[in-house]
Amino acid sequence: MSERGEERRRADPVLAARSPSAARRLIREGMIDGPTQALAAGHLQAALVVVPEADALAFARLCALNPRAFPLLAMSAPGDRALPTLAGGLDLARDLPGYRVIRDGVAEEGERADVSDLWRADLVAFALGTGQGMEAALMAADLEVREVSEAHSPPLYESNIPLIASGAFAGRLWVTMRPFSAGDAIRAIEIAARYPLAHGAPVHFGDPGAIGIDRLSRPDGGVPSRMREGEVPLFWPSTHSAATAIRAARPGLALLNAPGKRLITDLPIDRAWDR
Amino acid sequence: MSERGEERRRADPVLAARSPSAARRLIREGMIDGPTQALAAGHLQAALVVVPEADALAFARLCALNPRAFPLLAMSAPGDRALPTLAGGLDLARDLPGYRVIRDGVAEEGERADVSDLWRADLVAFALGTGQGMEAALMAADLEVREVSEAHSPPLYESNIPLIASGAFAGRLWVTMRPFSAGDAIRAIEIAARYPLAHGAPVHFGDPGAIGIDRLSRPDGGVPSRMREGEVPLFWPSTHSAATAIRAARPGLALLNAPGKRLITDLPIDRAWDR
Numbered sequence: 001m002s003e004r005g006e007e008r009r010r011a012d013p014v015l016a017a018r019s020p021s022a023a024r025r026l027i028r029e030g031m032i033d034g035p036t037q038a039l040a041a042g043h044l045q046a047a048l049v050v051v052p053e054a055d056a057l058a059f060a061r062l063c064a065l066n067p068r069a070f071p072l073l074a075m076s077a078p079g080d081r082a083l084p085t086l087a088g089g090l091d092l093a094r095d096l097p098g099y100r101v102i103r104d105g106v107a108e109e110g111e112r113a114d115v116s117d118l119w120r121a122d123l124v125a126f127a128l129g130t131g132q133g134m135e136a137a138l139m140a141a142d143l144e145v146r147e148v149s150e151a152h153s154p155p156l157y158e159s160n161i162p163l164i165a166s167g168a169f170a171g172r173l174w175v176t177m178r179p180f181s182a183g184d185a186i187r188a189i190e191i192a193a194r195y196p197l198a199h200g201a202p203v204h205f206g207d208p209g210a211i212g213i214d215r216l217s218r219p220d221g222g223v224p225s226r227m228r229e230g231e232v233p234l235f236w237p238s239t240h241s242a243a244t245a246i247r248a249a250r251p252g253l254a255l256l257n258a259p260g261k262r263l264i265t266d267l268p269i270d271r272a273w274d275r
Numbered sequence: 276m277s278e279r280g281e282e283r284r285r286a287d288p289v290l291a292a293r294s295p296s297a298a299r300r301l302i303r304e305g306m307i308d309g310p311t312q313a314l315a316a317g318h319l320q321a322a323l324v325v326v327p328e329a330d331a332l333a334f335a336r337l338c339a340l341n342p343r344a345f346p347l348l349a350m351s352a353p354g355d356r357a358l359p360t361l362a363g364g365l366d367l368a369r370d371l372p373g374y375r376v377i378r379d380g381v382a383e384e385g386e387r388a389d390v391s392d393l394w395r396a397d398l399v400a401f402a403l404g405t406g407q408g409m410e411a412a413l414m415a416a417d418l419e420v421r422e423v424s425e426a427h428s429p430p431l432y433e434s435n436i437p438l439i440a441s442g443a444f445a446g447r448l449w450v451t452m453r454p455f456s457a458g459d460a461i462r463a464i465e466i467a468a469r470y471p472l473a474h475g476a477p478v479h480f481g482d483p484g485a486i487g488i489d490r491l492s493r494p495d496g497g498v499p500s501r502m503r504e505g506e507v508p509l510f511w512p513s514t515h516s517a518a519t520a521i522r523a524a525r526p527g528l529a530l531l532n533a534p535g536k537r538l539i540t541d542l543p544i545d546r547a548w549d550r
Contacts, residue, residue: 057328057353057399060335064350065360072347075339077442078332085340085439124332164360167352196471 014038020087020266024095027264033097033113035153035260037132044269045262046073046086046127047239048096050255051246053078056124058167062245063126065164069173069237071129071197073265079121086127086265093119098258102243105250111258118253128239130262131176133269134198137191143184146225153260154178156221156240160212161203163241171244175203177216179231188234202234211235221259289313295362295541299370302539308372308388310535312407319544320537321348321361321402322514323371325530326521328353331399333442337520338401340439344448344512346404346472348540354396361402361540368394373533377518380525386533393528403514405537406451408544409473412466418459421500428535429453431496431515435487436478438516446519450478452491454506463509477509486510496534 013032017023023039026032036045051059056078063070074083081092098111101118131154135145147154154176161173180188185205193201204211216233217224221240227233246254257263288307292298298314301307311320326334331353338345349358356367373386376393406429410420422429429451436448455463460480468476479486491508492499496515502508521529532538 053332057332057335060332060339061350061352064335064347072339075336077336 020264021089023264024087024090027097028091028094030113036097036262036264037260040264042269044073044086044265044267045130045132046265047130047242048092048099048255048257048263049126049128049239049242049246050092050123051126051251052120052253053122053124055249055251058169058249059124059126059245062163062166062169063128065166066173066237066241067196068200068203069163069241070126070239071199073127073129073197075127076125078124079119080125081119083125083127083263086263086267088266091116092125092263096257096261096263098261100256100258102246102251102254102256104252105247107243111261115255118255120253123253123255127263127265128242129197129199130239131199131236134192134195134200134236136269137195138188141187141191143180143188143191146179147223150225152223152225154222155216155219155224156238157208157213157235158220158244159204159235163245168249169245170248171241172212173203174220174238174240174244175211175235176222176238177208177219177225177233177235179225179227179233181231185232185234192236199236199238202236204235205232208233208235295539296364298539299362299365302372303366303369305388311372311537311539312535315539317544319348319361319540319542320405320407321540322405322517323367323374323530323532323538324401324403324514324517324521325367325398326401326526327395327528328397328399330524330526333444333524334399334401334520337438337441337444338403340441341448341512341516342471343475343478344438344516345401345514346474348402348404348472350402351400353399354394355400356394358400358402358538361538361542363541366391367400367538371532371536371538373536375531375533377521377529377531379527380522382518386536390530393530395528398528398530402538402540403517404472404474405514406474406511409467409470409475409511411544412470413463416462416466418455418463418466421454422498425500427498427500429497430491430494430499431513432483432488432510433495433519434479434510438520443524444520445523446516447487448478449495449513449515449519450486450510451497451513452483452494452500452508452510454500454502454508456506460507460509467511474511474513477511479510480507483508483510
């Protein structure tokens with residue numbers, strides 16, 4: 001690469017990371033350590049869950065039984081740090097900008113940029129669909145996605161909807177909320193339903209109390225979205241529910257992507273639904 | 276039940292088996308032992324694959340990597356003969372009219388009506404989507420599904436398209452074929468694509484030789500469908516591909532539903548795609 005190219009890359013990693021492989025390389029080299037949302041635009045990003053083989057069958061079953069919360073895009077062979085159906089030359093232990101480490105159900109403080117030293121021959125990685133493809137479709141239909149227009153992470157709430165348990169993996173469904181006018185809500189539901197691998201249609205709309213949420217202004221995670229007069233809250237399942245299930249099952253070791261720091265795949269975002 | 280009711284039930288099991296639970300009960304009692312297609316109309320039917328826990332993670336991964344061939348609807352806990360998200364009061368070892376038994380990759384002759392004696396504490400059951408929901412949608416759109424109008428099972432071919440292997444589970448994709456005029460083929464593709472859990476859009480159309488099929492008139496399974504002048508063959512993935520993958524992986528024991536003898540679920544067929 002020319003000196004000038006190198007300069008520009010340092011100056012604006014988002015511009016330099018327009019292709020998925022370039023984005024993953026910059027992350028691996030430590031030149032990008034923030035959220036992945038703006039990187040490799042138009043390409044599918046996935047949430048990551050890694051558990052030991054002894055817990056992997058139960059986690060796979062959790063995904064099969066709760067496909068709206070955990071849309072399974074790919075699963076690694078034990079010990080393998082690649083997911084060849086999603087990305088070429090992938091190193092799952094280094095190609096995400098941040099990881100959370102959970103031991104016996106207890107999360108380490110902070111996050112790590114590299115988990116190579118923790119990877120074991122018995123670890124199995126699961127890549128899960130996120131709301132990204134659905135959000136892109138909503139915006140393509142000129143619907144306002146509030147957390148995007150307000151430039152913050154979506155508000156997260158722990159609902160009272162039980163996950164369908166698989167072995168010790170159990171807990172409640174976490175949901176994200178996006179507000180719409182009644183007319184836009186109808187269109188949002190119609191469009192989102194076409195993207196089952198991006199959580200699909202909402203699980204609830206209207207009264208937050210009906211699914212155990214006290215106050216929209218005080219989310220359990222993320223940042224509250226402003227509600228405008230006459231707007232209705234729509235609630236979608238979130239892969240964040242995996243953290244709760246892992247806390248309950250207490251596998252010896254589990255790795256998750258850090259919030260907003262996802263696996264960038266080579267797949268065009270439209271393929272998320274089709275594969 | 277009154278004597279008269281009993282008489283009528285014996286006279287026409289299809290009429291008596293209009294509800295999924297009634298159909299499963301009649302099957303369990305041995306009063307129905309034929310194909311399930313006409314039973315409990317409007318309800319989702321699933322293909323069944325059962326393997327030991329030691330092979331189950333690799334089989335779950337095979338499904339995740341080949342979702343068009345193996346759309347995973349549910350997975351049992353080891354030893355469990357129920358799939359509560361699909362059907363109430365289910366006994367997986369008795370509620371299908373026929374099972375195939377495969378030991379070390381070699382299929383037993385014929386089929387069994389009851390596999391209770393073979394069920395072990397380590398067996399894991401997988402329910403897979405079939406083409407049924409997609410076929411129903413094609414017919415609802417007034418498209419002719421040839422094997423339905425000719426009242427035979429669809430023709431099955433072993434293509435040269437490789438499955439994405441998972442451990443020792445590997446092999447080639449088996450496909451079913453349905454012929455359409457060019458105009459109908461376009462509509463069939465558009466409609467089928469909406470049903471990813473019923474195999475979704477075709478994997479190929481036109482020249483059978485391009486996917487390794489020599490002669491349409493000589494399928495590797497099922498019954499050939501008549502092609503009319505100007506018609507184009509459309510090819511869809513088939514769960515029959517599981518039999519090939521099991522032959523390759525040679526688990527100590529595997530159970531499959533016998534051809535056409537499927538698991539009748541309580542879910543309306545439209546939920547197949549949504550859950």
